[in-house]
Amino acid sequence: MRDLTAFILILIMNFTFAQKKYVLVIHGGAGSVTKENMTPEKENAYKEKLTEALKAGYTELQNGKTSAEAVQSAIVILEDSPLFNAGKGAVFTNEGKNELDASIMSGKDKSAGAVAGVHTIKNPIKAAIAVMQNSEHVMLLGKGAEKFAKLQGLEIVNPKYFWTENAWESLQKVKQRELEKQKKISEHEKNYPDYFEIDHKFGTVGCVALDQNGNIAAGTSTGGMTNKKWNRIGDAPIIGAGTYADSEVGISCTGWGEFFIRATAARTIAAKMEYQNKDIKTAAQETLDEIEKMGGNGGLIALDKNGNIAMPFNTQGMFRGTVSENGEIEVEMYK
Numbered sequence: 001m002r003d004l005t006a007f008i009l010i011l012i013m014n015f016t017f018a019q020k021k022y023v024l025v026i027h028g029g030a031g032s033v034t035k036e037n038m039t040p041e042k043e044n045a046y047k048e049k050l051t052e053a054l055k056a057g058y059t060e061l062q063n064g065k066t067s068a069e070a071v072q073s074a075i076v077i078l079e080d081s082p083l084f085n086a087g088k089g090a091v092f093t094n095e096g097k098n099e100l101d102a103s104i105m106s107g108k109d110k111s112a113g114a115v116a117g118v119h120t121i122k123n124p125i126k127a128a129i130a131v132m133q134n135s136e137h138v139m140l141l142g143k144g145a146e147k148f149a150k151l152q153g154l155e156i157v158n159p160k161y162f163w164t165e166n167a168w169e170s171l172q173k174v175k176q177r178e179l180e181k182q183k184k185i186s187e188h189e190k191n192y193p194d195y196f197e198i199d200h201k202f203g204t205v206g207c208v209a210l211d212q213n214g215n216i217a218a219g220t221s222t223g224g225m226t227n228k229k230w231n232r233i234g235d236a237p238i239i240g241a242g243t244y245a246d247s248e249v250g251i252s253c254t255g256w257g258e259f260f261i262r263a264t265a266a267r268t269i270a271a272k273m274e275y276q277n278k279d280i281k282t283a284a285q286e287t288l289d290e291i292e293k294m295g296g297n298g299g300l301i302a303l304d305k306n307g308n309i310a311m312p313f314n315t316q317g318m319f320r321g322t323v324s325e326n327g328e329i330e331v332e333m334y335k
Contacts, residue, residue, distance in 0.1 A: 020307070020324050020328075021306070021307030021324060021325045022210075022303060022307045022308070022309045022322050022323065022324050022325070023058070023061055023209065023210045023211075023307060023323055023324065023325050024054060024057045024058055024061065024070060024074065024207065024208070024209045024210070024303075024322070024323040025207065025208050025209075025301045025302075025303045025309050025311065025320070025321070025322050025323075026050065026053055026054060026057070026074055026075075026078070026205070026206065026207045026208075026301065026320065026321050026322075027204075027205065027206050027207075027252060027254055027299065027300075027301045027311070027318060027319060027320045027321075028046070028049075028050055028078060028083070028084050028203065028205050028318075028319030028320070029084060029085055029203035029204045029205065029254045029318065029319055030254050030255055030297075030298045030299035030313040030315040030317070030318035030319075031203070031255075031298075031315050031316070031317070031318075032315065032316050032317070033315070033316055033317025033318060033319060033333055033334060034316050034317060034334065035334055038333075043333070045083060046083055046319060046333060047331050047333070049077065049078065049081050049083055049084075050078075050319060050320075050321045050331045051321065051329055051331055052077050053074040053075070053077040053078050053207075053321070054074065054321050054322070054323045054329050054331070055323075055329070056073040056074050056076075056077050057070040057071065057073050057074030057207060057209055057323070058070070058323045058327060058329075059073070060073045061209060061210075061211055061212065062327075064212055065211070066106075066211050066213075066215065066217070067106070067107075067209040067210060067211040067215050067216055067217035067250075068104060068106050068129060068132075068209075068217040068219075070207070070209040070211065070217070071104060071125075071207045071208070071209050071217045071218065071219040072104075072125055072126060072129055072219065074207040074209070075102075075123075075125040075205055075206070075207050075219050075221050076123050076125060076126070078205040078221070079122075079123050079124065079125060079205065079221055080123070082164045082166070083203075084203045084204075084205050084319075085167075085203025085204055085205075085222055085223045085224075086100070086102075086124075086203065086204060086205040086221040086222050086223055087100065087122065087123060087124065087162070087221065087223075088161070088162060088164065089162075089164055089166070089167060089203065089223070090162050090167065090222075090223025090224075091167045091170060091171070091203070091223045091224065091225065091226040092167055092168060092170075092171040092226060092227070093224070093227070093228050093229065093232075094171075094175075094227050094228065094229045095229075096171065097119060097159065098119060098159060098162040098163075098167075098223055099117045099118070099119060099223070099224060099228070099231065100115075100117075100118050100119070100121065100124045100162075100221070100222070100223055100224075101114070101115065101116045101117065101118075101124065101221070101222050101223075101224060101233060101234065101236045101237040102114065102115055102124035102125045102127065102128040102219070102220065102221040102222070102236065102237060103115075103128050103139075103219065103220055103236060103237045103238070103239060103242065103243040104125065104128045104129050104132055104217065104218070104219040104243070105132075105217065105218050105219075105239055105243050105244055105245040105250070106132070106215065106216075106217045106245060107215060107216035107217060107218075107245035107246045107247050107248070107249075107250055108215040108216075108247065110245075110246060111132050111133075112132055112138050112239045112243075113127075113128045113129055113130065113131030113132025113133070113135070113137075113138060113139075114128050114131060114138060114139040114140070114237040114238070114239065114243075115127045115128050115131060115139070115140050115141070115145040115149070115237065116139060116140075116141050116142070116145070116233045116237040117141050117142045117145075117231055117233060118142065118145050118146050118149075119146070119159045119162075120146050120156050120157055120158070120159060121145070121146060121149045121154060121155075121156065121157075122154070122155040122156070122157045122161065123154070123155065124221050125219055125221045126149075126154050127140075127145060127148070127149040127152070127154055128219065128221075128237070129219075130148070130149065130152040130154065131145075131148070134152060135148065138239065139237060139238075139239075142231075162223075167223075167226070170226050171226055171227060174226050174227040175227060178227065203222075203223070203319075204220060204221070204222035204223075204236055204242075204253075204254040204255075205220070205221050205222070205254075206218070206219060206220040206221070206242075206243070206252025206253070206254060206301060207219050207252060207301075208245070208250035208251065208252055208301055208302065208303040209250070209303070210250075210303055210305065210307060214305060215247075216245050216246075216247070216248075216249065216250040216303065216304075216305060217245055217250060218243050218244060218245040218250035218251055218252050218266075218303075219243065219252065220236045220237075220242050220243045220252045220253065220254075221236065222234065222236040222254075224236075224257070225256075225257070233257075234257025234258070234260075234261070235253060235257035235258075235260035235261045235265065236253075236257065238261060239266075240264050240266055240267035241253070241257075241260050241261045241263075241264055241265055241266060241267070242254075242257065242260055242261075242265070242266060243266055244266030244267045244269070244270055246270055246274075247305065248270065248273060248274065248304060248305055249269065249270050249273055249280060249302055249303065249304040249305070250302065250303050250304075251265075251266040251269050251270065251284075251300055251301070251302045252266070252300065252301050253265050253266055253298065253299070253300040254298050254299055254300065254318070255291070255296060255297055255298010255299060255300075255313075255315070256296040256297055256298055258296070259291045259294050259295065259296025259297075259298075260291060260296065260298065262294065262296075263287065263290055263291050263294065263296075265287055265288075265291060265300065266300070268283075268287045268290075269283045269284050269287050269300075269302055270283075272286060272287065273304070279308070280302050280303075280304045280308050280309065280310045281308075281310040281312075283302075283310075284300060284302045284310035284311075284312050285310070285312045287300075288300065288312045288313070288314055291314075292314050297314050297315050298313065298314070298315060299311070299312060299313025299314070299315060299318040299320075300312065300313070301320060307324075307325065309322060311332075316334075316335065317333055317334045317335055318332075318333075319332075319333055320332050320333075
């Protein structure tokens with residue numbers, strides 16, 4: 001009998017260990033993230049910044065702040081870093097500008113806010129939260145969003161603030177590839193899909209948090225795609241595509257936005273859990289598989305009300321990190 005009791009206790013302990021509860025998850029983009037392309041110094045820089053963001057969000061949660069406040073704190077750290085395609089490190093459009101997008105959603109009441117195509121808001125995630133909390137709207141665009149942000153007392157910067165050498169060089173490389181491609185087909189009928197040349201280094205950032213009251217919030221911030229044209233807007237600021245949260249789960253996506261929009265990726269994950277009773281990992285992976293079948297790539301992070309997570313991606317790597325309820329931090333980059 002004693003042996004049976006001991007065996008049961010071991011099973012319970014193992015189950016408890018396996019069911020580690022996470023309270024905050026972040027990503028720094030999915031794409032061509034490989035060990036071969038990363039110097040030790042750069043790898044450490046990414047890990048340190050991701051860890052800093054995780055600690056910032058976790059501190060908010062420990063202090064009893066809301067999940068939305070934790071999401072903001074984590075994403076601001078990443079927006080202020082030139083390492084990621086959001087805020088300071090945003091990529092350039094075909095016209096050589098930086099156009100920023102961000103969104104936030106609170107699962108408690110499904111309130112949401114987003115900004116798109118902004119050039120002067122230092123931290124777009126703060127503007128998205130201001131839209132959610134202080135306006136009757138969900139998404140604001142361009143100059144209107146910037147005017148609103150200024151009225152809210154948010155920091156406005158000269159567009160030159162967002163310039164970084166790496167992002168500028170990426171634009172030049174993509175433009176060169178685009179030019180070479182055009183030359184090759186100049187003598188033939190244009191019979192390929194009219195997509196712009198893609199830079200497979202998606203650096204979109206995102207965060208999902210679960211606060212002490214059991215409320216979930218999800219947020220995403222990005223500079224979009226290198227060489228994007230015609231004021232293109234991806235999935236990041238679109239509620240239900242790049243960002244979604246309800247009382248059960250929160251999701252933030254990164255990747256080729258056109259496909260995440262068409263798949264209504266973030267909401268689809270939640271719907272699979274709600275209507276098909278799928279667990280978070282299955283729902284997330286199935287949704288990403290559907291995106292891949294359409295021709296898209298990228299990744300996502302998801303966190304449910306019980307502290308379970310999913311972080312699937314179909315690219316070479318994805319910057320990602322977690323914090324458990326006891327403060328244990330984990331940071332990953334590669335497959």
